[in-house]
Amino acid sequence: MDHEVILRMQDINKAFPGVQALDHINFELRKGEVHCLLGENGAGKSTLIKIMSGAHQKDSGTVLLYGKEVDIKNAHISRDLGISTIYQEMSLIPGMSVAENIFLGEEIVKSPFYIVDKEKMEKQAEEIFREMNIDINPKRLVKEMSTAQQQMVEIARSLVKKRQIIIMDEPTSSISDKDTHELFRIIHKLKSQGVAIIYISHRLQELSEIVDRITVMRDGQDIGTVNMKDVTIDQLITMMVGRTLEKMDKPVRDHIGEVLLEVKNISWGNVVQNASFILRKGEILGFAGLVGAGRSELMRLLFGAEKMDAGRILLQGAQVEIHSPIQAIGHGIGYLSEDRKRDGLVLSMGIDQNITMANLPRVCNGFFLSRKKEQLEAKNSVQALNVATNSIHKLVKFLSGGNQQKVIIGKWLLTDCQILIFDEPTRGIDVGARAEIYKLMNGLAQLGKSIIMVSSDLPEIIRVSNRVIVMNQGRISGEFENDGTITQEGIMPLMLGGVGNVS
Amino acid sequence: MFHKIADRFGIGIAIVALFIFLSVSSPHFLDIANLLNILLQVSISTIIAVGMTFVILTSGIDLSVGPLTAFSSVIIGLTLHLDIGIGIPILSGILVGALLGFMNGILIAKLKIPAFIATLGMMSVARGAALFITNGQTIHMFPSEFRFISAGNLMSIPIPVIYAFVVVMIAIFILNYTKFGRHIYAIGGNKEAARLSGINVKSVETWAYIICGITCGIGAVILTGRLNAAQPIAGIGYELDAIAAVIIGGTSLNGGEGSIGGTLMGAILIGMLRNGLNLLNVSPFLQQIVIGAVIVSAVFFDQYRRSKKDSSAAKGLNRPSQAVGATKPYQ
Amino acid sequence: MFHKIADRFGIGIAIVALFIFLSVSSPHFLDIANLLNILLQVSISTIIAVGMTFVILTSGIDLSVGPLTAFSSVIIGLTLHLDIGIGIPILSGILVGALLGFMNGILIAKLKIPAFIATLGMMSVARGAALFITNGQTIHMFPSEFRFISAGNLMSIPIPVIYAFVVVMIAIFILNYTKFGRHIYAIGGNKEAARLSGINVKSVETWAYIICGITCGIGAVILTGRLNAAQPIAGIGYELDAIAAVIIGGTSLNGGEGSIGGTLMGAILIGMLRNGLNLLNVSPFLQQIVIGAVIVSAVFFDQYRRSKKDSSAAKGLNRPSQAVGATKPYQ
């Protein structure tokens, strides 16, 4: 590998209202390397790459491309300089087709009148997908596709034209292991062609497969750049969080009580078929499965967010009707949705108001809201959950992902729900925050609350759950007691469609 | 102090500027009588704009406020002539407003008809109905108690101004200090998140339209008293005035953000402008040009000031600390 | 075939139903002459609604179309009286529309003034300006070539209908087959994503308003010819008609989704309704009630049909639809 530096960023500063997002950052990118940006939520990773992609303007500092200073005023210029970007926040147009999205801003046109050549775009899109080894119809509308497929479209976008630099901001946070595998194959291929890749991820395990060098960021500063092969994951974590994380406790089992919830034969179209399971008091029940297995839908049905076609729900042996979230909450069920910005938060409201949203009566004096009570509750939550903020009134849209997730957790903790459903609670969350969330779930379980955790991260499921249910194509395909013997290899086949020891 | 108010309601600066300009350029502007006039003249539009604020905060819109007011007014007029006192007529006018608002709410929250279309339809239907039941005729002459209670003076303060004040206060209270008010903001900010947090979105949304209808009913009471007449064609153009007041006041048409205080400022800005142009005897054609230009500039400076403020604050280095509790005035 | 059209433009069913109803109840409705009348009567509103569609697709709104049309018309009238032929007047009318549209665009795209306020201001300014330069007077009597070219008949087809047809065709072409058209949808679908894709959002947005202004100019040409008069007070209420046509046609006020075909249907529905009510000599009071009710019901059935279709299709299909774009990171 030659060490020619393509991109050099020197002394970059960037401030947002109330936050110095980048604080004298230095960064260099070499030809043909995969360079990982690592850091806790809110460390400034996305901000840094957005300066390269023209989405943000730096306040000061210099950007050198092949030794020449460049001024990346907008996304167009960035692309013309040979940089393409996959953003962390999905940036597709829902009402347009896959092919149109892939070529957005650089459409292929033909004579006469320079009309958009849809056929050619669709054909080229198809080729890209073939190369990526995935099956997506370029004519489909993006809004009709699952999050995972949309993410693959995002990735395809960056491969349309040959670029010298490709930036990937958490490309794997919502795609399946198979697709991740394909992505890595493509990254290796691009690398061999001399393309430099900036890669951001919170999944530390996957880094060793592709990454050459790592730059760690903390609080908007760069802590240092290291070679992947010279460090261990633990060392990286220490660099990121500035301290060593305590080891995660094994799930405790001695406080698990009687059966609290019974779900019987829930069906909904062919997305969820005849699903039955039980949940015990004080238990953490993990739901494993591939992306699109129907776990989220099952949970939404249980929560009344969707109306089931068939099925029954029993709480402590008595049948209950749940047709709406209001009823679910009334029965002590809370749901932390997988897409926190879409379904979880009111971005234009403050932390305090989001936290109290699902249980306002708790902060009311009779008919009236009590600001005092509200602030007290919010302050307690923020302290208990260790949310990084300088004010409980801060609008949640200005929080980083991990802290947003904590706010949602705080919201549900305030409702005193006996059953809490966490859907992908750690998606896009850094290791430190992750550990905190695990600790929290454990604590809740020990207090006698029952938790269902849906996660696409198998190691996480195995580490955290007392019991694991596996879903495949809308059906429950297996169930394991987590007595310390289950392994990824044991669960995998059931996720892919095998039949397991349904107890 | 002033700085703080201007900060909260950006448009305040524009109002102050206009106020100073008018004080200097017209000798009559600063008369107490004239200032009361302005308040009197904006009382109806303020009250209706308050209702509109509820609706817009939920990310809806209500185009039917004018005809709703006319219809309520006609009902008030008809019942007043039944000689059954003034209590029932006033009540029925307000109830009719609430009822039509409720119908808007059902169309929008339950039947999922876009608010623009639903209230456009209501605009047409309510106007037609008002004309139909009166056969196009204005209803005249009401008892003096009614006229006093709806549009008289209390110690030289026009009563409509008092009503507007009370309505504004109640609305501020509801939006800031009740569950329902909080739900209004939540729905406008993110309807799905609100639903999944156990908020009864349909009911809250419907209530927003009912409230808007009620404000039309209250507006109708004042209007009927002020005109001493109930006109089926009253209230033309109310919707634009109300929406303009709300948006000038900084509430976003996307919902979720905004305040009654802002709306009040917006209504006063418009009223002061009209009054000032009358006082200065500006030619009617030019008045329109000036009104348009001033409204746009006021909003422009507000935007500009905010963006300036943001970027200057950003230069400060404050990094998010773990510290919690810096109490900031709500919102 | 019909099924497909009805599917794409849901409101088609309502139109067909209304068509059948009117054919049965009025002996004059089905006359070729009357059908051409309807087309003629909706030609201006269709053309302006086409421009409005561009604007609404970008998630904007243009309240100033009425005064823009009036202003263009007045310019056409004034220049026609200069006796410099009819080419320059027509051109200057359209250019003036474009210019005012450009000003809207600058206010909105560049100065970030909410579209509602910017165009409300323009509404007031352009109306005032039109009245001012004519001193409120209507300009009458234009050369017969002008009247022919703007509002005559070509082999018994009214020329305005041809213009409307051409405008609709060009708009369909632009929106579906050009880069610019796709960018209009992209901006309305997710402005931030469009920006990050290197689309020049400001310029595309500005052009949408320019196009809307141009359609007002074309509308003004036809209007001036049809009335044989240029009135500064023309076009009152155009904005509501145009927006209603667009939304009835299934375009979302949030932008990003919709079609010119739908808008055409919307305009025709409104026009057919007005024509039918005239033919049936329905009392003007009732007309308003009927128009409001029919519009709401038409949209309701459209919604209902769609939701039926959706729920019979794969479950869960429509859930992630808001997934993209709904997340507006840091506003």
Place this chain on the structure above:
Amino acid sequence: GSSGSDKPAAKADKKELKIGFVMKTLSNPFFISMEKGAQKAGKELGVKLEVQVGQEETSIEQQIAIVENMIATKVDAICIAPGGSKEIVPVLKKAQDAGIPIINIDNRIDGDAAKAAGLKPIPYVGASNIDGGYLAGKYLAEQLKGKGKVAIIEGIQGVDNAEGRKNGAEKAFAEYKDIQIVASQSANWKTEEGLNVMTNILQANPDLNGVFCANDMMAFGAIQAIDGVGKSGKIIVTAYDALDQAKVYIKEGKMASTVDQKPDDQGYYGVKYAVDLINKKEVPMEYMVKLENITK
């Protein structure tokens, strides 16, 4: 603001008199003529006019606000064409209480309402819409030799003058047993709507013989519609307001008549009598301008 210090120049002859001249709107040529007449009087008499109007003819509330503002600015007299004959009464009472003399033009203030409000009698300069409508209807019927199908194109519904003109015309038509009203539709005073509504009426009534339009603006539209079906001159159009353009159409034979309410005279005498009132001269309690039905 120390504006209160100088006492209202109580009709001091030296100071230029200020007369508030309030009309319904300026987006109708009728009122523009009225303003011209008023300005003429103003110039002759050396007084300053403050002309104010509502946004639309129906904006009575704005008129009230205007009068309130005029009371505040202490005009010497108010000359008003009310948007509503009763609605305006309360605010005029306020004006009288403030010692401001008032002249009523165009639309007559309702007598009962005035009495009930304790308004002192207000001189009136104007014309009767019912009489005018009757005049136009009668002329149309006569032109049709008392026989035929006619239509009425109404103004904005619920507005006094629109209703008056319509009722007047209906009264005239009722006097002829063979005159049949086949359609009565509103075009909201607007030319474009006049064109569309007339087109549709013609479609439903191909054998229409005549139409009365409650104002000239709508008649201009109706004429284009009639032109469109090639019946120019065959369908008799009578209208109201005597705009210049109407006279042109009458000359061309496209229109039969238009009622002249002499708005310029109304404006002129309104101002003149206002000045007389200020100067404590006697003015007639009622001055009716002579209605004239302009024909070829």
